[in-house]
Amino acid sequence: MHWKPGRLDVLVTWSRVAMDIIHFGTQLYLTLIDCGLSRFAIWRQLHQQDSASVIKQLQSIFCERGPPTELLTDNGAVFCKKTFADFTQMWGVHIRFRCAHIPSGNGIMERSHRTIKRIAARIKCTILEAVYCHNAIPKDDKTAMAAPVNVKGIDKVMVPNTTVANPYKEKHAVWVKNLRGRCTTQFGTGTVTKINRQHSISVDGTQCYIKDVRLACLRDCVISEKLTSSDDEAPLLYEKPDEESSSEDDAPNDPEQEEFNDAVDAGTTEKTPEPLPLRLSTRMKRPAQHSHLCDLEIRKACAEHVRKCTSV
Known part of the structure; x- marks a missing residue:
């Protein structure tokens, strides 16, 4: 930036x-x-x-x-x-x-x-x-x-710079860079208490350069411009979507299940519908792994059983 x-x-x-x-x-x-x-x-x-x-x-x-x-x-x-x-x-x-x-x-x-x-x-x-x-x-x-x-005095009057490039306003929640930390040090949190100049603001009473400050919520940049003066004091709320509803909406649609749900909602069924039969899992089952010693014992038991059957 x-x-x-x-x-x-x-x-x-x-x-x-x-x-x-x-x-x-x-x-x-x-x-x-x-x-x-x-x-x-x-x-x-x-x-x-x-x-x-x-x-x-x-x-x-x-x-x-x-x-x-x-x-x-x-x-x-x-x-x-x-x-x-x-x-x-x-x-x-x-x-x-x-x-x-x-x-x-x-x-x-x-x-x-x-x-x-x-x-x-x-x-x-x-x-x-x-x-x-x-x-x-x-x-x-x-x-x-x-x-x-x-050098003598100059008669020209100093013209103040009226251009404003400071995107922050008072009561904005911001992240502040720790200038004494490393590049991996996490930013600290604060609130803008005063707009000092075009390139300087006060965060919790401490003057900071605007390049070392970031807005805690990017929605503040767009929403703060649309709010009126009476709405500036209102907090910006963010509604988190319900995980259960989102998970149900994202699930794949089953045609048999949809037909069953439509019949229940319409009330066309005279008796309680029977639930759908359980389906077998399509997951591949791998045989149990046996040690070499276990295989030898099984072979000995099988050989002894065959010997007894032939002797009779």
Whole structure:
């Protein structure tokens, strides 16, 4: 099954900013990159991986460059705490969490990490110098204005994608893939609790990518479109056919038995009809197998009986 691919980049500079926490050597860094056309990267060193340290660095960044419209992060414990949610609400920033165990959900940030680490390894410089080279080098290697540090804001308004390719709805019973299991691991069951985005849904409160989810009943795809809003809450029932009736219908028809049943139903018989005679089985009967020792004893008994009869 092929899903319609989405896009992480936007048309407005400093509108959507991807954020992550990464190790480089023995140091811990808070990394940010603009998902707009600038691809401007910011790395700040962290002494501890907690919400207080992240909030302190973000507050200094927001005071310097202004708050973005939204932050794209993973489902780390640092970003899911209430103190961090209160901080972003105070600045008017919307948090967007990517699906669990899907690194491609923050692909711009992952590619930025690889590029900056490669620069630091090739020219043998510090990580902060590698970030400066990443921001100062033009993308086309020609025009200075093509460098991320020189890209200005764009006047175009970001056009939201109104196409919907998400086949799931709330209260749908689904099968969820175990991403930490093997290919033979059985899917788990769950219920869709929320439709997050075009390619993401929440199953029992956990965000999942739609390619890792399957409908528990394929009839939901067709029937849910035909139901009205009042019928959405009604459960979908499946009546199992009676095994006895199906087995009787599938049995071959016997002409004598049908004639007997018709006579009984019509009441034309004056007395109770006699049941049909039993039929002998047509199965081939094989002779019993005897051991060699048993055959010898039978032969001896037969020979002794013949001897007695001839002697008389």
